[in-house]
Each structure stands twice: as structure tokens, then as C-alpha cells.
Amino acid sequence: MSADPIRTVAVLGAGIMGHGIAQVTVMSGYTVHLYDIKQAYLDRGINAMDESLGRLLAKGKISNDQYLQIKSDLLKPFLNLEAAVQGADLVIEAIPEVMELKRNMFTEVDNICPPHTILATNTSTIRPSQIATATQRPDRFLGMHYFTPVVFMPLIEIIRADQTSEETMGIALDFALKTERVPLRIEKDTPGFIANRVLQFPKSVLLGCILDQDIVKPEALDDQWRTLTGSALGPFEIMDFAGLDTYINASNYLSRELHPDYTPCRVIQEKVNAGQLGRKSGRGIYDYSDGKPKIGLSETETAITAHDVMAVMINEATKIIEEGLCTAEDVDKTAIYGMRDKEGPMTYAKRLKPAELAQRLDELADMCDKEIFRPTEYIRMGAYL
Numbered sequence: 589m590s591a592d593p594i595r596t597v598a599v600l601g602a603g604i605m606g607h608g609i610a611q612v613t614v615m616s617g618y619t620v621h622l623y624d625i626k627q628a629y630l631d632r633g634i635n636a637m638d639e640s641l642g643r644l645l646a647k648g649k650i651s652n653d654q655y656l657q658i659k660s661d662l663l664k665p666f667l668n669l670e671a672a673v674q675g676a677d678l679v680i681e682a683i684p685e686v687m688e689l690k691r692n693m694f695t696e697v698d699n700i701c702p703p704h705t706i707l708a709t710n711t712s713t714i715r716p717s718q719i720a721t722a723t724q725r726p727d728r729f730l731g732m733h734y735f736t737p738v739v740f741m742p743l744i745e746i747i748r749a750d751q752t753s754e755e756t757m758g759i760a761l762d763f764a765l766k767t768e769r770v771p772l773r774i775e776k777d778t779p780g781f782i783a784n785r786v787l788q789f790p791k792s793v794l795l796g797c798i799l800d801q802d803i804v805k806p807e808a809l810d811d812q813w814r815t816l817t818g819s820a821l822g823p824f825e826i827m828d829f830a831g832l833d834t835y836i837n838a839s840n841y842l843s844r845e846l847h848p849d850y851t852p853c854r855v856i857q858e859k860v861n862a863g864q865l866g867r868k869s870g871r872g873i874y875d876y877s878d879g880k881p882k883i884g885l886s887e888t889e890t891a892i893t894a895h896d897v898m899a900v901m902i903n904e905a906t907k908i909i910e911e912g913l914c915t916a917e918d919v920d921k922t923a924i925y926g927m928r929d930k931e932g933p934m935t936y937a938k939r940l941k942p943a944e945l946a947q948r949l950d951e952l953a954d955m956c957d958k959e960i961f962r963p964t965e966y967i968r969m970g971a972y973l
């Protein structure tokens with residue numbers, strides 16, 4: 589068996605995702621070069637990682653030797669891009685979800701890195717093929733989509749771009765396993781791949797409609813969702829955790845690539861304009877000024893329920909299953925390993941009658957004025973059962 593072709597990994601961006609990716613990578617014994625554009629951003633990422641490693645050490649999940657090796661040897665911060673990537677075998681990019689920013693970054697990285705280096709983007713929505721063309725090595729370019737918080741969510745979508753070679757896919761899959769992740773191989777890149785396309789995008793359209801029309805208090809829906817799925821966080825909390833700016837960037841991209849119904853909702857656009865980006869800025873849908881969100885449960889009977897959130901996910905899943913992009917089992921795997929839900933939407937769907945599900949989706953489409961919620965033929969025919 590040949591030696592591991594990956595020894596040093598450069599992670600670009602030390603934000604929510606970058607510092608998490610860096611952490612799980614150093615914890616598996618790889619050397620990590622963590623790069624960001626300002627010392628303050630680098631410090632913030634390293635401090636967050638320190639806190640997490642400290643908690644894992646206290647719980648005995650990592651040894652003292654491992655902790656010391658990570659701190660003194662394996663993790664290296666960089667403000668200079670050339671120094672960060674020139675010795676890397678794998679570069680994982682986690683900078684903001686803006687196509688031109690990512691393309692420019694990869695053109696630069698491609699010019700610096702040796703020919704063998706594999707380049708991966710952690711984009712959550714953009715098709716990796718649209719970024720790969722900014723480099724001279726599209727065969728060594730792919731998507732590696734991690735989930736937040738990375739330390740607790742083991743899923744990585746390993747996404748083949750138009751020209752990704754089989755060797756590159758194989759190295760990335762192997763690296764995912766060596767870093768104790770659960771890889772899901774995706775052979776065709778469509779916006780949002782499987783997890784976000786099904787579990788996030790339609791849900792965010794529904795949440796946007798709830799906010800704009802003030803249909804349900806976020807805390808009520810979050811509470812219902814936690815009870816229904818066993819998730820630690822409700823959908824509005826997840827939105828805050830992931831960053832409302834990320835939601836806006838993703839929605840703008842999806843409204844162009846998938847359907848105009850994905851156009852960002854008014855309330856969140858106003859929050860982002862006011863600098864309220866979610867948990868990372870102290871305020872978003874909820875207020876985090878005391879560290880924890882101030883969530884007070886107000887209503888139990890709501891016009892849109894957690895079940896409806898599940899219904900729009902199931903509907904979207906049937907679109908990509910019909911297109912042959914994935915199976916129902918793949919969809920459920922993303923919910924279980926990417927969100928830590930107790931079951932996936934396609935297992936949940938097995939308990940629903942097609943006519944009732946289709947009728948509720950039609951009602952949601954009318955209530956929110958969103959055609960993407962109309963039930964598919966797959967649902968009307970009960971093909972998911």
C-alpha cells in the first residue's frame with residue numbers, strides 16, 4: 589500500500605468553517621497551515637479552536653500529548669498566502685461564499701502550489717466546476733463540503749466537478765476517512781449538492797416567508813423542530829449559527845441558478861444590512877448579547893409547523909432523486925451525519941399519505957407564493973413509499 593499522499597493541509601479562512609476544518613485535521617495528526625487575511629481573524633479562529641481542544645482534553649477525548657503536539661507542532665498560522673500554500677499537498681478553501689473571491693483566490697493558489705497539490709472548496713452552494721475553471725488543474729480540483737460545527741458533524745460531501753479525476757476523488761475520500769469523517773460521494777455537482785439542496789434551501793425559503801409575513805414566532809418553530817427531529821438546534825438557530833450573510837450570498841446564487849423563489853427574504857436582508865449577521869456578530873434572528881440566544885417559548889399552535897419544514901424538504905429531495913442525482917438513503921445520510929437528526933426526511937416520509945402531503949405542499953405554495961413548494965409527481969404518485 590502506498591504512503592498517504594497528504595501530509596500538509598492548508599486551510600484558507602479561519603472563520604466558522606475554516607477553524608473547525610483545521611481542528612479535525614490536526615486532531616488526525618496532519619500538519620495544518622491556517623491562513624486568513626488579518627491577524628485578528630486568525631486569532632479569533634485559533635482561540636475558538638483552543639477552547640474546543642481544551643474541552644476535548646478535559647473530557648479525555650484527546651490525550652495531553654496530542655494536545656501539546658497540536659499546539660507546539662502541527663498547527664501553524666499564516667498571514668502570507670504564498671508561505672501558507674507552497675508546501676501543502678491539499679488546500680481546503682473556506683473563505684466567504686462569493687464566487688469571484690473564491691475564483692481569484694484559487695487562481696493565485698494554483699500559481700503557487702506544486703503540480704501534485706489537490707485544491708478543494710468548502711463552498712456550500714456554488715458548483716465546484718464553476719470555480720475549478722479559475723485554475724490550470726481542474727483534474728485536481730473538487731468540492732469538500734463540511735458541516736457546522738465541524739467537530740461534531742462528521743459528514744463531508746465529496747463532490748466531483750466536471751473534470752475531477754478518479755485519483756483526486758479517491759485521495760479525498762481516503763483523507764475524509766483518515767480524519768474520522770463520514771464521506772458521501774457525489775458524482776455530479778449541482779447547486780447545494782445533496783444536503784443543502786434538500787435540508788437547507790427549501791427550509792430557508794419557508795423560514796423567510798414566515799419572517800416576512802410574521803406567521804410564526806421563530807422560537808415556537810425552533811422548539812417544535814427540536815422535539816420532532818431530536819436536533820440540538822432549531823432551523824432559525826441554525827440560520828444564525830451559519831451566518832445570515834452566508835444565507836444572503838447563497839440565496840442570491842440560487843435565485844440565479846435554480847429558481848427566482850430563492851431570492852433572499854426582506855427581513856434577513858435588512859438584518860444583514862444592519863450588520864446583524866447571526867451568532868458571530870452577537871445578533872441575528874436572536875440576540876446573543878449574553879452569549880446564549882434569548883429564546884422564550886410563546887406559542888404552541890402555529891400556522892406553519894415543523895412538519896411543514898419536513899414536507900418542503902421531502903418535496904425537494906424527490907426532485908433530485910427523480911433526476912438520478914442521489915438515492916433516498918443518501919438524503920437520509922446527510923440529515924443523520926450532517927445535522928445529527930435522529931432520522932432523515934425520506935424515512936419520515938414513509939409515514940405520510942401521498943394525497944395529504946401533496947395537499948399540504950399546495951397550501952404552503954399558495955400561502956408563501958412559492959412555486960418551488962408545489963408537490964412533485966413523485967409525491968403525488970406515492971413513489972417515495
Ligand SMILES: NC(=O)c1ccc[n+]([C@@H]2O[C@H](COP(=O)([O-])OP(=O)(O)OC[C@H]3O[C@@H](n4cnc5c(N)ncnc54)[C@H](O)[C@@H]3O)[C@@H](O)[C@H]2O)c1
Nearest residue numbers: 601602603604605606629682683684685710711712736830
Ligand atoms: N457557516 C456554515 O454553516 C457553512 C457550512 C458549510 C460550508 N460553508 C461555507 O464555508 C465558507 C466559509 O464560511 P464561514 O461560515 O466559515 O465564513 P466566515 O465568515 O465565518 O469565515 C470566512 C473567513 O474567511 C476570511 N477571508 C475573507 N476573505 C478572505 C480571503 N480573500 N482570503 C482568505 N480568507 C478570507 C475571513 O476573514 C473569515 O475569517 C463559505 O463558502 C460557506 O458557504 C459554511
